[in-house]
Amino acid sequence: MGLNAFEWTVELRFIIALMLGFLVGLERESIKVDRKLVFGGVRTHPIISMFGFGCAWLFKLGATFMLPSGLLAVAALTGIAYIAKIRTDRFGTTSEVSALLTFITGALAMLVDIWIAMAMGIVNTILLSEKAMLESYVERLSKVEFLATVKFLLVTLIILPVLPDQEYTQFNINPVKVWQIVIIVSTLGFVGYLLEKNFGAKVGLWLSGIFGGIVSSTAMTISVGRMAQRNPSRCGTALQSALLASSMMYIRVLVLVWFINSTFIPDLWYRLVILSAAGIVLSLKMFQKEKESKESEISELQNPFEIRPAIGFAILFVVLSVVTGFIRSTLGNSGLLGLSAIIGVTDIDPFILSLIQGPGSPSNVFISAIMLAILSNTITKAIYFGSLSPANRKETAIKFSILALVHIPFIVL
Numbered sequence: 072m073g074l075n076a077f078e079w080t081v082e083l084r085f086i087i088a089l090m091l092g093f094l095v096g097l098e099r100e101s102i103k104v105d106r107k108l109v110f111g112g113v114r115t116h117p118i119i120s121m122f123g124f125g126c127a128w129l130f131k132l133g134a135t136f137m138l139p140s141g142l143l144a145v146a147a148l149t150g151i152a153y154i155a156k157i158r159t160d161r162f163g164t165t166s167e168v169s170a171l172l173t174f175i176t177g178a179l180a181m182l183v184d185i186w187i188a189m190a191m192g193i194v195n196t197i198l199l200s201e202k203a204m205l206e207s208y209v210e211r212l213s214k215v216e217f218l219a220t221v222k223f224l225l226v227t228l229i230i231l232p233v234l235p236d237q238e239y240t241q242f243n244i245n246p247v248k249v250w251q252i253v254i255i256v257s258t259l260g261f262v263g264y265l266l267e268k269n270f271g272a273k274v275g276l277w278l279s280g281i282f283g284g285i286v287s288s289t290a291m292t293i294s295v296g297r298m299a300q301r302n303p304s305r306c307g308t309a310l311q312s313a314l315l316a317s318s319m320m321y322i323r324v325l326v327l328v329w330f331i332n333s334t335f336i337p338d339l340w341y342r343l344v345i346l347s348a349a350g351i352v353l354s355l356k357m358f359q360k361e362k363e364s365k366e367s368e369i370s371e372l373q374n375p376f377e378i379r380p381a382i383g384f385a386i387l388f389v390v391l392s393v394v395t396g397f398i399r400s401t402l403g404n405s406g407l408l409g410l411s412a413i414i415g416v417t418d419i420d421p422f423i424l425s426l427i428q429g430p431g432s433p434s435n436v437f438i439s440a441i442m443l444a445i446l447s448n449t450i451t452k453a454i455y456f457g458s459l460s461p462a463n464r465k466e467t468a469i470k471f472s473i474l475a476l477v478h479i480p481f482i483v484l
Contacts, residue, residue: 079185085124087181091192092120095173098199099166115171117144118167123177131181138178143175157163165202169195218263223376227254241396244389252424253385254328258284259323261376280354289418291316292452296459303462310463311354313456314470317449318350324423324445332427339437342481346445349477353470384421392425403438411440415447439482446478 079087096116102276126141149167172195180188231254234246263285283291292313299309321343328335398406416423422444426437453471457464 081128081181083250084180084185085121087188088124089117091176091180091188092117092173094192094196095169095199096433097118098196099169101200116170119170119173120177120180122173123179124181126174127178127181128180141178142171142174145171149177156235165199169199196208206318217394219377222378222428223257223381226378226381238240243393243396248428250390252331252388252428253381256384256420256424257376257381258326263319263323272274280315281319283312284316285323287418288316288320288323288453289448289455292456293459296456299303299456299462300414301462303460305458306463309460310456310467310470313452314350314354317452317474318347320448321347321350321445324420324441327420327424328427331424335427335438335441339441342442346474346477346481347447353474375440384418387418388421388425391422392428395422395425407436407440408443411443412447414444415449419448442478446475448484449475449478 093113093116096113099116100112112296122141122145126137129137149170153167174192176192176195178187179191227250231247231250234250236247238245255339263282266282266285279400280291280295281293295309295312295316299306324338325336328339395407395410398410402409411422423441426440449471453467453475456471457467460467
């Protein structure tokens with residue numbers, strides 16, 4: 072039974088409002104030991120929440136002026152408290168704003184679906200209590216990366232609503248769908264990028280390989296290959312990282328296919344999961360404990376939320392959609408498979424997504440083309456790494472050859 076299905080009587084709503092007020096009040100009370108002139112505590116916040124609840128009740132009974140009047144009254148009290156605080160050279164409005172939010176939470180507990188009030192009260196408490204963690208995260212955040220992310224989100228919010236939602240040319244190019252795919256791919260890559268930046272260097276190259284594979288397994292392979300080239304003593308763990316990055320590529324492709332066209336999942340999921348497991352098994356024997364480093368050594372990974380790579384992905388996606396459609400209409404399935412075999416030298420995501428876009432059911436040739444493109448990309452990464460790390464070129468050839476051979480049954484099935 073969901074929250075909305077439960078009968079929330081006035082009595083129960085009052086209890087929720089009181090509990091949410093206590094929750095915020097307990098958090099504020101806990102910092103009074105270290106700080107003076109903190110507005111509100113374990114008694115004040117429950118009272119403010121009850122005051123909001125009472126004003127909302129009167130509002131529903133017809134005294135509509137009570138709700139805005141009550142909010143103004145609490146705002147006046149918090150304003151007086153803030154003036155007293157700044158006279159002692161203490162600044163910051165967190166406690167005062169949280170008191171206003173507690174009033175609103177109490178009012179919402181009476182007026183709307185109870186989950187809204189509960190969510191606001193709990194999130195309010197979390198934001199108040201986790202100040203140190205949030206501030207430490209901001210200190211570690213690169214300003215360049217932050218601005219790149221903000222710019223991408225801004226461009227996304229501006230571009231997506233104004234793009235025409237209709238298909239153009241015989242290749243059915245829909246600008247809205249193209250940009251939606253860019254957003255999905257960039258978001259998934261950005262998650263991996265943040266994970267690698269924040270945790271990869273702390274644990275070792277193996278974890279960097281996993282996180283970096285979410286962003287781009289090819290870029291990750293080149294990066295660790297250059298690392299092995301500079302420091303041959305680490306070529307074993309670098310190869311392990313490259314194999315793990317390739318293993319994550321299959322999961323990344325599976326997630327993207329699920330987002331874009333889930334009808335392909337029944338034919339692809341077991342192939343990609345088995346290939347991912349094979350890559351992980353091949354990397355296990357090379358596990359070595361890495362020394363902790365203060366900075367990430369993976370320099371080639373680029374923030375996927377930057378505008379330039381996002382636009383580049385969109386252009387590449389459109390070009391490959393046109394090329395794929397043209398080759399299939401002129402050369403047939405053999406031409407499509409031929410294109411799949413050579414496309415691995417580039418980013419395979421645009422090609423695979425160009426194949427699966429649209430509501431059509433998956434065909435055997437499309438599945439074979441996807442698997443062939445992945446095989447081509449795997450071989451290309453082996454060549455990249457082997458050329459950069461001659462110290463373990465033989466082991467690279469053996470490991471990646473085994474991984475490549477595992478692809479073959481899934482291409483011909």
